[in-house]
Amino acid sequence: MLRTKASEVEDGEQEERMSRFIKCYDDEYHERMVFMAKKSMAIERFNNQKLLPIVEDVVKLSICLRNEASILRSSAPTDLNTPADLKEIYSSLCKVSLAEVILFN
The missing domain is CATH 1.20.5 (Single alpha-helices involved in coiled-coils or other helix-helix interfaces)
Structure with a gap:
């Protein structure tokens, strides 16, 4: 959104900063998703009921x-x-x- 506004007012520096931010965000997206997936898997593992033998x-x-x-x-x-x-x-x-x-x- 900020990048679009920077393009409209022809602010090249602001547009470049927003482009770099989006690139960094996209690069870290995979790491954040892997972290969240591992965290939810750990929570699921502890929430599973263990069956007791007869x-x-x-x-x-x-x-x-x-x-x-x-x-x-x-x-x-x-x-x-x-x-x-x-x-x-x-x-x-x-x-x-x-x-x-x-x-x-």
Whole structure:
């Protein structure tokens, strides 16, 4: 609007300033739009409802994990001459224990 008025009164300096302003505004438009899009996506992410699992499913999984842990504890070799088996069992037991902790939380 100011650029048009400057053209009407033949003010070249004012018209040039308005042209530079419009160019800067257009150049920054993409950045502003990306910022606003990211901001609205973040807000949407926090506003989404998280579904809770059914209690029966949690109980079944907890029982399964406990059973698996007891099987792994009982199958641990008594002699330490087989480090590969012990390492595999220990690794599996760690994974099951971590799953139990995550499920508890």
